[in-house]
Amino acid sequence: MPKEKPQELSLQLRENDLIAAIESKRALAKRDAAEALKFKAETRKENAEAAGLEVVAAITEIERDQARRKDKENLAADKHNFVYVFDDPVHATSVRVCIAQLTVWTRNNPKQDIEIIFNSPGGDVVEGMALYDFIQLVKGRGHHVTTTALGMAASMAGILLQAGTKRRMGAEAWVLIHEGSFGTAGKVGEVEDKVDWVKRIMKRICKIFAARSTLSAGQIARRWKRKDWWLDSSECLKFGFIDEILPGV
Structure with a gap:
């Protein structure tokens, strides 16, 4: 077997080395390319995670803002400021709900001032008188009760307006005072008994209105006889049915 010449061997070695x-x-280039791809993938992942965290943080902040706003709204709500808005007709349910809220306030907050805002067409006299008496009880426990008429305090609601320690009225509000109306049926004697009872109630209502009024009970009775007596805020103040007209803007 012929031996390779030294020169040819050297060239072969160089070629092999090359x-x-x-x-x-090439291997290094492939490795670098793979590492670059891996780095890009990791970077994209990190960016995605960072973006996700930013979204989560943004959502969390939005939820916190909403919670803060809700807390502020709750704190500003009438129930946290001891203001009760009576904007229903006067009947068993509306009276029961009002008394229940007043009971909670008076038990948990001794001597706390309370305001009741009336915007009501009136309603049941007997149920309304239950609320009237309860307001007197609340006042007797040391609470200053302000009654306010906004819109209208008609019929029984006008009587309830008189229950407050201080009575106020919106400038454009109205109060309606009139004779009681009751439906009845039965024997003549039963009807007469009912009429007598209604007359007794009307006398008591006259006394309530006259208690702090510039008018006597008799004068009030004559003014409402067989008609609806609507009074604006100025008239109510003039006749002593309220103590104050709410200031305008």
């Missing part, structure tokens, strides 16, 4: 070097560079 090939090895090229392969090595």
Whole structure:
């Protein structure tokens, strides 16, 4: 077997070294490319995670803002400021709900001032008188009760307006005072008994209106006889049915 010449052997070695070097560079290039792709993938993942965290943080902040606004709204709500808005007709349910709220306030907050705002067409006299008496009980426990008429305090609601320690009225509000109306049926004697009872109630209502009025009970009775007596805020103040007209803007 012929031996390779030294010159040919040297060239072969150089060629092998060159090939090895090229392969090595290719391997390094592939590794670098793979690492670059991995880095990009990790970067995208980190960016996505960071973006996700930012979204979560933004949502959390929005929820916190909503919670703060809700807390402020709750704190500003009438029930937290001891203001009761009576804007229903006067009947068993509306009276029961009002008395229940007043009971909670008076038990948990001794001597706390309370305001009741009436915007009501009136209603049942007997149920209304139950609330009237309860307001007197609340006042007797040391609570200053302000009654306010906004819109209208008609019929029984006008009587309830008189229950307050201080009685106020919106400038454009109205109060209606009139004779009681009751439906009845039965024997003549039963009807007469009912009429007598209604007359007794009307006398008591006259006394309530006259208690702090510039008019006597008789004068009030004559003014409402067989008609609806609507009074604006100025007239109510003039006749002593309120103590104050709410200031305008």
